[in-house]
Amino acid sequence: MTANLRSESLGVGDSAAAGPHVGVLALQGDFREHAHVLTRLGAHVSLVRRPEELDAVDGLVIPGGESSVMDKLSRTFGLAEPLQAAIADGLPVYGTCAGLIMLADTVLDAIAGQQSLGGLDVVVRRNAFGSQNQSFETDLDIPALGEEPMHAVFIRGPVVESVGAAATPLAALADGRVVAVEQGNLLGTSFHPEITGEYRFHEYFLGKVRARTASAVE
Numbered sequence: 001m002t003a004n005l006r007s008e009s010l011g012v013g014d015s016a017a018a019g020p021h022v023g024v025l026a027l028q029g030d031f032r033e034h035a036h037v038l039t040r041l042g043a044h045v046s047l048v049r050r051p052e053e054l055d056a057v058d059g060l061v062i063p064g065g066e067s068s069v070m071d072k073l074s075r076t077f078g079l080a081e082p083l084q085a086a087i088a089d090g091l092p093v094y095g096t097c098a099g100l101i102m103l104a105d106t107v108l109d110a111i112a113g114q115q116s117l118g119g120l121d122v123v124v125r126r127n128a129f130g131s132q133n134q135s136f137e138t139d140l141d142i143p144a145l146g147e148e149p150m151h152a153v154f155i156r157g158p159v160v161e162s163v164g165a166a167a168t169p170l171a172a173l174a175d176g177r178v179v180a181v182e183q184g185n186l187l188g189t190s191f192h193p194e195i196t197g198e199y200r201f202h203e204y205f206l207g208k209v210r211a212r213t214a215s216a217v218e
C-alpha cells in the first residue's frame with residue numbers, strides 16, 4: 001500500500017531522481033507497481049495519461065491489465081496515435097502482459113474491434129493459457145539477462161505464437177512457447193517482473209532508455 005501511495009504521488013515532474021525520465025502508461029492496470037520498481041531503480045518516473053505527458057518521457061512502460069480496455073482508453077484519450085508515432089520514432093517501450101499485447105503487430109483472440117499499437121513483429125494470442133490455468137509461476141532461462149533463471153508469474157498472460165524476422169525471442173517455456181521478445185528499443189514479456197521483486201527486465205529496459213538519451217545528447 002505504501003508503495004502504491006508513493007508512486008501515485010509521482011506526478012509529472014514530481015520526482016527529484018537524476019535517472020532517466022520514464023513514463024508508465026496509467027490508463028488501467030498495474031501501473032503503480034511498475035512506477036515503484038522504476039523509482040527504486042533510480043528513474044525519474046511519471047504517469048502518462050495524455051499526449052503531452054508522453055512527449056516529456058525518454059521511455060515508456062505499458063503495464064499489465066486488460067489490453068482491450070487499455071486499447072479503448074488509449075483511443076478515447078487521443079493517445080493511441082501519439083504512442084504509435086513515439087514507437088516508430090524509436091522510443092524505448094517495455095510492455096508486460098497486456099502491454100505486450102498492445103505492442104504486438106498481430107493479436108489473436110482479441111475482442112471484436114480490439115486494436116493494438118503494434119511495433120513488435122510478433123503474433124500473440126491473448127489468454128493463451130486458458131480458463132483452467134489462468135495463472136501460474138515458473139522459472140525461465142533468459143540467457144540475455146544472465147545465467148540465473150528468472151522466477152516468472154503469469155496472470156492470464158498471452159503467448160507469442162510466432163516471432164517475425166525483425167524480432168528476437170528472449171525466453172521460452174519448457175514446451176518452447178515464447179514468452180519474452182525484443183526488437184530494437186521494444187521489449188515485451190508475457191509475465192510480470194514488476195510483482196516478483198526480480199528487476200532484471202526493468203534494468204535492461206532502463207539500459208535502452210539511457211543509451212537513447214546519451215545518443216540524443218551527443
Ligand SMILES: NC(=O)CC[C@H](N)C(=O)O
Pocket residue numbers: 063064065066067068096097098099101126127155156157158
Ligand atoms: N495480466 C494481464 O495483463 C492479462 C492480460 C489480459 N488477459 C489481456 O488480454 O489483456
